[in-house]
Amino acid sequence: MKTNSAALLFLKAVLVLLALLALAFCLFAIPGMASRDAAAHPETAYLQYPFLLSAYLLFSLFFIALYKTFKLLAFIGRNQPFSKESIHALKTIKYCALAIAFCFIAGLAFLIFVIGGDIAGLFTLCMICIVASAAVCAFAALLEKLTVQAIRLKEENDLTV
Secondary structure, eight states: OHHHHHHHHHHHHHHHHHHHHHHHIIIIIHHHHHHHHHHHOGGGGGGHHHHHHHHHHHHHHHHHHHHHHHHHHHHHHTTOOSSHHHHHHHHHHHHHHHHHHHHHHHHHHHIIIIIOSSOHHHHHHHHHHHHHHHHHHHHHHHHHHHHHHHHHHHHHHHHHO
């Protein structure tokens, strides 16, 4: 039992650290990046505010998924991994990951068709984010399906006994 609680505590600490790093990136790095890019490329300076808006939208989806993951770990810690709340948390994580992937796909299409030019680095970063988000979405969907099946089996066993 100690190892399980230690593992959950470690995972919660990693989630909190990840959230703090992402929040620091949102507060300090993103506005500076947008203003430096606007100063360096005056022809696309009008894209500064849409960039900031889309970045904060993506990070808000990311924070929602992190919060739901934290709640899911809390359910596991309370020995309630197979509950309706767990299914709801997994659905939210799945939809957030899917929305993040679609946002990156839309951003990539915008870069390719509107901006053009040499975007190899941005293309690679977008593809990495799309694949990572799609993997999280697929994993959450698989866990959701397994949790639903486990709940169904548990209810059948409760009715049998």
